[in-house]
Amino acid sequence: MRLASILYMRFRSLFSRAKVEQDLDEELRYHLERQLEEDVAAGMSREDARRAALKAFQDLAQRKEECRDMRGWNLIDNLTQDFRFTLRQLRKNPGFTATAILMLALGMCASVAIFAFVDAALFKPLPYRNPATLLGVYEHIDLCPRCNLSYLDYADWKKLNKVFTSLELYHGNGYILTTPSGVEPAPAVQVSAGFFRTLGVAPALGRDFYASEDRPGAPRTVMLSHDSWMKRYGGKPDVLGRSVILDNNPYVIIGVLPADFHFAPQGLPEFWTMEDGTGSCEKRRSCHNSYGIARLKDGVTIQSAQADISLIAAQLEKQYPDSNHGQGALVLPLSERIVGDIRPILLVLLGGAGLLLLIACVNVASLLLVRAESRRREMSVRSALGASRVRLIRQFVTEGLVLVAAGSLIGLTSASWAMQLLKRLIPAGMLSGMPFLQGLGLNLRVSLFGCGIALLAAVLFSVTPALRLSFAEMREGLGEGSRGSAGNTWRRLGSKLVVVELATAMVLLVGAGLLGQSLYRLLHVDLQFQPDHLATLMVGAPDSTYAKDPQAVALARQIMRRVLSLPGVTSAGTTSLFPVSYNGNTDWIRFVGRPYNGQHNEVNEREVSAGYFATLGAKMLRGRYFGEAEDDSKPKVVIINQALAKKYFPGEDPIGKVIGDTELTPKSLRQIIGIVDDIREGSLDAEIWPAEYLPFNQNPNTYMSLVVRTSQSEESTLPALTATIHDIDHNIVTFDVRSMRDRIENSTSAYMHRSSAWLVGGFAALALLLGVVGLYGVIAYSVSQRTREIGVRMALGAEPNSVYALILKEAGWLTCAGICVGMICSLAATTLMGKLLFGIRSWDVATLIVVAAVLGVSALVASFIPARRAASVNPVEALRAE
Amino acid sequence: MSKPTDLVQGTLDLLVLKVIALEPMHGWAIAQRIRQISGDVLQVGQGALYPSLHKLEQNGWISSKWAISENNRRAKYYTLTKAGRKAMEQEAAQWERLSTAITLVVGKA
Numbered sequence: 004m005r006l007a008s009i010l011y012m013r014f015r016s017l018f019s020r021a022k023v024e025q026d027l028d029e030e031l032r033y034h035l036e037r038q039l040e041e042d043v044a045a046g047m048s049r050e051d052a053r054r055a056a057l058k059a060f061q062d063l064a065q066r067k068e069e070c071r072d073m074r075g076w077n078l079i080d081n082l083t084q085d086f087r088f089t090l091r092q093l094r095k096n097p098g099f100t101a102t103a104i105l106m107l108a109l110g111m112c113a114s115v116a117i118f119a120f121v122d123a124a125l126f127k128p129l130p131y132r133n134p135a136t137l138l139g140v141y142e143h144i145d146l147c148p149r150c151n152l153s154y155l156d157y158a159d160w161k162k163l164n165k166v167f168t169s170l171e172l173y174h175g176n177g178y179i180l181t182t183p184s185g186v187e188p189a190p191a192v193q194v195s196a197g198f199f200r201t202l203g204v205a206p207a208l209g210r211d212f213y214a215s216e217d218r219p220g221a222p223r224t225v226m227l228s229h230d231s232w233m234k235r236y237g238g239k240p241d242v243l244g245r246s247v248i249l250d251n252n253p254y255v256i257i258g259v260l261p262a263d264f265h266f267a268p269q270g271l272p273e274f275w276t277m278e279d280g281t282g283s284c285e286k287r288r289s290c291h292n293s294y295g296i297a298r299l300k301d302g303v304t305i306q307s308a309q310a311d312i313s314l315i316a317a318q319l320e321k322q323y324p325d326s327n328h329g330q331g332a333l334v335l336p337l338s339e340r341i342v343g344d345i346r347p348i349l350l351v352l353l354g355g356a357g358l359l360l361l362i363a364c365v366n367v368a369s370l371l372l373v374r375a376e377s378r379r380r381e382m383s384v385r386s387a388l389g390a391s392r393v394r395l396i397r398q399f400v401t402e403g404l405v406l407v408a409a410g411s412l413i414g415l416t417s418a419s420w421a422m423q424l425l426k427r428l429i430p431a432g433m434l435s436g437m438p439f440l441q442g443l444g445l446n447l448r449v450s451l452f453g454c455g456i457a458l459l460a461a462v463l464f465s466v467t468p469a470l471r472l473s474f475a476e477m478r479e480g481l482g483e484g485s486r487g488s489a490g491n492t493w494r495r496l497g498s499k500l501v502v503v504e505l506a507t508a509m510v511l512l513v514g515a516g517l518l519g520q521s522l523y524r525l526l527h528v529d530l531q532f533q534p535d536h537l538a539t540l541m542v543g544a545p546d547s548t549y550a551k552d553p554q555a556v557a558l559a560r561q562i563m564r565r566v567l568s569l570p571g572v573t574s575a576g577t578t579s580l581f582p583v584s585y586n587g588n589t590d591w592i593r594f595v596g597r598p599y600n601g602q603h604n605e606v607n608e609r610e611v612s613a614g615y616f617a618t619l620g621a622k623m624l625r626g627r628y629f630g631e632a633e634d635d636s637k638p639k640v641v642i643i644n645q646a647l648a649k650k651y652f653p654g655e656d657p658i659g660k661v662i663g664d665t666e667l668t669p670k671s672l673r674q675i676i677g678i679v680d681d682i683r684e685g686s687l688d689a690e691i692w693p694a695e696y697l698p699f700n701q702n703p704n705t706y707m708s709l710v711v712r713t714s715q716s717e718e719s720t721l722p723a724l725t726a727t728i729h730d731i732d733h734n735i736v737t738f739d740v741r742s743m744r745d746r747i748e749n750s751t752s753a754y755m756h757r758s759s760a761w762l763v764g765g766f767a768a769l770a771l772l773l774g775v776v777g778l779y780g781v782i783a784y785s786v787s788q789r790t791r792e793i794g795v796r797m798a799l800g801a802e803p804n805s806v807y808a809l810i811l812k813e814a815g816w817l818t819c820a821g822i823c824v825g826m827i828c829s830l831a832a833t834t835l836m837g838k839l840l841f842g843i844r845s846w847d848v849a850t851l852i853v854v855a856a857v858l859g860v861s862a863l864v865a866s867f868i869p870a871r872r873a874a875s876v877n878p879v880e881a882l883r884a885e
Numbered sequence: 886m887s888k889p890t891d892l893v894q895g896t897l898d899l900l901v902l903k904v905i906a907l908e909p910m911h912g913w914a915i916a917q918r919i920r921q922i923s924g925d926v927l928q929v930g931q932g933a934l935y936p937s938l939h940k941l942e943q944n945g946w947i948s949s950k951w952a953i954s955e956n957n958r959r960a961k962y963y964t965l966t967k968a969g970r971k972a973m974e975q976e977a978a979q980w981e982r983l984s985t986a987i988t989l990v991v992g993k994a
Contacts (some may be wrong), residue, residue, distance in 0.1 A: 026951075027939075030912060033954075034931050037913040066932055073940040134897045 017852070027070055057565060058863065065362070080277040081394065085401040089489075099374060103367045107327040107460060107590075107775065110363030111414025113766060115453045116446075120351070121349045122452075124342045130263050131337075132203020138308065139340035140170065140295030142316075143331035146605050146692070149340075152293045154285035155280075156319060156813055159805070166308040167297040171198040172278065173270045174293040179545055179736050181248035182235075188543055188738040191249070191741045192269045193278040199226075201298050208232075209243045209258030217277040224277065225254035229262040231273035234377045238325040262350040265339040265438030268294065278844075288326040289591065289665070296337060308334050319630045325665055328601045329445045334796055339694045345437065348759050351836045355766040362770050364505045365462055366777045367406070367466045368554065369500045373784050375399065375468035396469040403464030411457040418453070419445045427756075430749045501774075501781045502820045508767070508774035509825025509858055510832050515767035517833055517840055523840035525687045525756050526748070531680040533620030537710055537743035538717040539581060542728055542861060543736045544705040555703035556634060559612065560733075562709070565727050571715035576615030577707040579608075583747050586685035586692045594596035594651065595661040595672065603665070607684050607694035610702045616642075616679055618712045626658050626677025634700035641673040645681050647693030662695070686752040719740035759839060771861060774821075779865040783813050788871040793873050794881025808875050814866030821862075822855050829854075898928065899980055902965060902973035905947065911960035913926050914937060938963060946972050 034055055042052040071080075093100040128134055139476045141149040142156065152160075152172060161170045173194040180189035196217040205211065206226065216224060225247055227236075236242045246253040254276060265271075284290035299308055309332075309817035335343075371439070373381075384394055426434070426443055434440065445453075542562065549555045559577060580588055590608035593599050613631040614624060625646060633640060641662065657675045664671040681691045709728075715722040725737045747753060777822045785795075793806055833845040843850075895977065904918045915938075916929045941947045946969030952959035970985070 026961065029959065031931065031935060033911070033958060033960050034913050034916075034935075036958075037956075038931075069932070070937040071937045073943060074935045603968055 024364045027067055031066060049792065064215055081397070082401070086405070088398065088404045089405050092402065096374075099370060100406070103370055103406050104413065106363040106367050107407065108413035108417060109769065110360035111453065111456060111460075112410055112417040113769075114353070114360040114456065115415060115418035115449060116293070116425060117349075117356040117454050117762075119214060119418070119422045119445070119449045120425070120440070121353050121442050121479075122446070124148075124345055124349055124437070125444055126390025127446075129338060129341065129437065129439070130204070130261075130265060132227060135336070136299040136332045137337040138167075138297045138299060138305065139331045139337045140297050140312070141335070142291060143333040143601070144329050144605070148751060149333060149335070151291040152295050153288050153291045154280055154293060155288040155327070156316075156330070157293060157295055159319055160312060160315055161331070163318075164308075164311055166300055166303045166311045168300050169197050169201045170295055170297040171195045171201045171265075172293040172295050173198060173269065174278070175272060175545070177732075178249035178274065179543055180273075180828060181251065186545070186734050186735040186736050188541075189249070189274060190270065190272045191265075191274040192272045192277060193276050195278055197295070198275075199260075201296055204261065204264055206258035208240060209256070209862060211258060212277060217279055218805065219279045219281045221253040221277065221279065223252055224257045225249070226258045226260060226275040227256060227261050227279040228271070228273050228275070229264065232259045235273075241737075247274070249276070251283055251545055263442075265437060265440050265441065266654055270435040271438060272386045277781075288323055294340075297334065302470070305334060305336070311448055311828060324601055329603055342439065345755075347836070347838050348755055351514070351759060352762055353838060354832070354835075355514060355763045357775075358458065358507050358511050359766045359770055361505050362773045362777075363465060365504050365507075366773050366780075367410075367460075368407065369777060369780065370465055371399075371403070371464055371468045372500075372856075373780065376784075377505070389779075396712060399468045400465035403468075404461055407457050407464060408460040410460070411453065415445065415450075415453050430754065432749065433751065433754055436751075438853055443569070449702040453869050469789060478663025498781055498817055501777050502824060504777040505818060505858065506825035506828055508770040509822060509854060510769040510829040511763065511767035512854040513825075513829035513833060514836065515760065515764040516854055517836075517843055517845065517847060518763050519754070520843050520847070520850065521841040522756040522760040525753060528687050528842075529685045529748070530583065531621055533684050534747055535713075536712055536713055536717060536744045537619070538724060538729075539708065539710050539746060540721065540724060540740040541738050542707050542709055543578075543738070544732070544736050546705055548732070548734065549705045552635065552703045555705055556700050556703075559703065559707060560631075561731055563612070563614070564729060564842050565731060566709070566711055566724065569720070569723050569727060571713045571720060572716055573712050574614055574618040575709065575711045576618040577617055577709050578610040579610040579699075579704060579706075579708065580684070580744060580745075581710070582682050582684050582709045583687060583750055586689055589692075590695060592651075592662045593665050593667055595663060595667060599665075601665075604651065605692075607692050608697065609684065609694065610697045610699045610704060612699040613660065615696075615710065618710050619682065620712075621682050623679040624678045624680060625656075625828065626675075628677065629698040629700075631700070631828040633698050637701075639670075639673040639701055640676045640698060642677040642696040643675055644679050644691075644696075646691050646695040648678050650693050662795050665860070686750060686753045687747070688756075696702050719742070756839070756841065771858070774858075775861045775865045778814065778862050779868065781817065782810060782866045783872075786873045789873070790876055790881050793876050794878045798878040798882065799878060806874040806876075807870050810870035811863070811866060814862060814870070818859060818862040818866075822858055825858070826851060826855065895943050896980065897933055897971065898929070898941060899965075899976040900929070901934070901937055901941065902946065902969060902976065905963050906965050906973060907968065909950070909952075909962040909964040911954060913960070914954075915963070941969070943973075945969075 006036065009209070026029075039052050039056045040057060043049060047055075127256050128139075131137060131440055139149075142152050144150055151174070154172070157170070157172050164170060165881060171194065173192055175189050175190070177188050177190045179186050194217075195213075196212045196214050199206070199211050206535065207229065207368065209226075212224065213223065221310070232242060242256050242259065245256050248254075254274075260275070277291070278285070280286075284292050297308075301303070302560065316327075319325040385395060386392070392783050422443055425438060428439075429437070448678040450650060494852060534765060544555070544558055548557050562577075563575055566572055586607055588608055589605045591603045592606055593604065611629070613629045613633070613872070616628055626642070629640065629642065643657060650659070651657075659676060660675050679696065683691065684694055685692060709724070711720065711724060721740050721742070725740060728735055748757075791800075793809075796809075797803075797806065829851070830846055837845045900919050901915060904915050904922075910918065912931070912934055916934055919927050919929050936991070938947070938949075942949055942963070946966055947963045948966050949961050949963050952961055952962045
């Protein structure tokens with residue numbers, strides 16, 4: 004009841020203004036007339052009564068104002084007034100307004116866009132049930148701390164552990180998919196039966212795999228990814244029960260995964276099938292090809308899970324010393340497996356964007372301070388005319404709010420645009436490994452983040468100018484104040500702000516410098532082969548035709564012959580895994596004629612064709628290449644790299660020595676016939692591992708990585724290559740068709756380094772610009788405040804040079820302070836990003852010196868302009884001006 | 886002109902509420918009535934009275950209506966609302982406590 008009447012009154016006050024005003028007027032007039040009548044009746048002379056009434060009428064305006072206050076009109080009235088006044092003021096200073104809004108928008112755009120990535124990767128929960136209790140399970144050896152599992156070890160862990168409600172495995176192996184229009188490669192993942200139940204993911208259509216479906220002999224079934232369902236079946240529900248031909252075997256479709264499901268470690272597979280444990284690798288305990296996921300039992304910590312699984316690993320090590328020597332176990336949160344690699348980069352980028360935002364805000368704040376300073380007189384006048392302090396402060400607050408609102412609006416809009424642009428810049432291959440970026444956008448969290456920034460900025464911008472508004476100063480402002488002493492507050496606070504800006508710019512510049520050098524060093528790392536003019540592609544031949552070794556060898560020979568006859572092709576070769584991919588696909592070697600204590604001598608193993616090393620342009624240090632005729636009928640041979648020679652044959656000649664597997668089974672024995680330079684097999688920033696190269700013809704495979712040296716451009720050769728291979732047999736698939744340069748430059752490590760270097764570099768450039776503009780603003784303002792002082796000095800005989808010195812000294816102090824503070828901060832900051840650096844220390848002296856010099860010179864230039872203006876002051880004018 | 890500070894803060898509201906609790910009244914009459922009842926001690930000026938009336942109206946404690954006054958002119962009459970009566974009782978009790986307390990202190994000292 005009361006609430007309703009209050010609301011009614013408020014609405015009436017707001018919307019029937021004229022009526023209410025009129026009422027108020029009439030009400031007060033009535034009172035005055037009664038007063039007049041009474042006064043006259045009381046015997047006051049008409050003259051006196053009229054004077055009293057007139058006086059009362061003069062107060063009438065004040066009374067009405069008080070009544071309005073009581074009705075709460077004034078607040079709204081003043082707000083609209085303040086708002087209009089602010090807009091007018093801002094329009095009068097388009098330069099100031101545009102600068103402030105743009106700077107704010109820039110800082111906002113950068114930080115919100117980067118935050119959106121951070122959010123999508125790190126904050127957005129994974130699309131699994133209770134992701135916090137999901138673990139990644141690995142085997143652990145010294146060389147490879149998070150390594151793949153062997154199937155048999157996995158089976159034992161699954162049986163013996165007491166800490167997981169379930170333990171499942173997965174590994175990715177593509178299929179050759181038969182479609183009505185021919186064959187094509189299809190990415191796929193093989194999982195154990197409880198994989199999706201462990202993740203807590205239910206199919207969007209159809210059923211999950213049955214618990215027994217991964218046993219040998221079970222009917223072949225397949226689950227489709229949502230994308231694959233849409234792409235290949237148009238999203239029709241009748242796919243269930245239909246069959247798909249994968250590697251020439253029919254699989255029955257049993258389900259479709261939800262649209263938002265993703266599993267980043269395997270990219271974007273189309274098909275999910277069962278691992279039944281019947282493969283040749285699955286039968287050997289020493290063959291590691293899978294990864295594990297597990298769900299913790301309620302109340303079990305990661306530490307106790309780690310302890311339990313380590314115990315089992317130790318037990319297996321005793322039980323199977325041949326295969327399990329040195330094989331530990333490791334569990335980590337699954338999120339680590341999914342976003343662990345990208346986390347440090349994202350955090351560094353977020354830090355960079357945050358610093359840019361800081362510098363932008365500080366810049367705008369100091370602009371506002373200058374403005375407040377130059378409006379002292381206006382404020383004093385308004386205060387003298389009766390504006391309350393609150394009212395004046397409200398003016399600044401309104402101005403701050405308007406600026407922040409405009410800046411945020413532009414900032415957020417451009418951020419949503421910038422994040423899509425950044426996402427589009429990620430190469431498709433990399434993007435498929437980051438499916439969590441699909442949800443990138445201005446979602447609730449990102450918007451809240453943006454609003455939080457806007458709020459902070461609003462507080463900062465309204466408080467800064469209001470801070471310096473005190474009554475004492477205001478009185479000063481009317482009198483002497485606008486002269487010499489006026490800039491004191493400004494110089495105290497404003498100049499400190501510019502030190503913050505310069506220091507921040509320094510941190511970003513040092514970060515960018517280090518990341519840039521890391522990138523340069525990474526891209527110029529010695530590959531030990533000639534990556535130019537190499538066309539590469541993967542070839543996959545169907546087992547149905549080429550399963551037998553001689554068939555595969557014959558196919559490889561035919562491919563070589565046809566490829567070499569292509570125009571421009573000078574040589575060609577195949578390997579099992581392209582260089583600059585990863586260290587892995589390893590073998591354990593043992594040396595004939597040496598004592599063996601069961602340790603695992605882990606080396607990279609690659610099967611390469613006779614022409615491979617020559618095609619790469621890798622240097623043979625000793626010995627000879629494989630011969631094309633060296634197949635199963637000839638003695639088994641092997642070529643090792645220099646790292647292997649150095650590690651296992653120090654001070655010996657390896658040529659002619661024989662190596663074999665851990666048991667030295669006769670058919671594994673191979674004689675070393677050559678030493679090749681350390682071709683970079685792993686990623687650009689990885690160590691060189693010892694490696695052995697086996698002749699393809701003695702170890703053939705239906706999958707091969709083809710490397711072709713061409714005298715023409717790679718791009719023009721690639722289409723001819725794929726056409727030739729399809730021409731040999733249209734059932735052969737080709738994929739991953741790229742130049743070697745592209746492979747290297749867009750490799751994960753290169754891409755990560757490049758994106759962080761460019762983004763932080765961009766932030767740093769903007770920060771430098773903002774910082775220098777800030778310094779220019781400070782010095783220019785200082786000069787304008789000191790014009791009179793400078794005039795006096797010059798009138799008293801000061802030379803222009805001493806005026807230059809005066810101004811440049813002020814700038815020099817600020818710059819030095821900024822550089823010193825920045826130096827200390829950047830040492831702290833770069834230590835934090837040590838993980839991202841390659842081939843350079845985080846306290847690289849050269850970088851620090853160069854950055855300090857760049858900052859110093861830019862600052863000098865920025866302060867030279869106002870200094871020149873100061874030196875060219877005409878003393879007579881300067882003195883007369885006031 | 887008496888300012889609100891002449892009266893203990895908030896007391897004017899109570900006086901106004903009390904006075905119009907008897908019958909609907911316009912501003913001038915309210916001021917006169919307070920003066921009369923207080924034996925010319927409390928002189929409420931328009932400067933204090935009207936803001937107070939408007940505040941009370943905004944609070945929903947009194948409502949207003951235009952009517953013809955005793956001298957045949959249009960005047961704005963204020964009436965106590967139900968909520969206003971409750972508020973008045975509370976304020977009165979509050980005042981009772983306060984004035985008793987003050988009397989106690991002043992009497993003792």
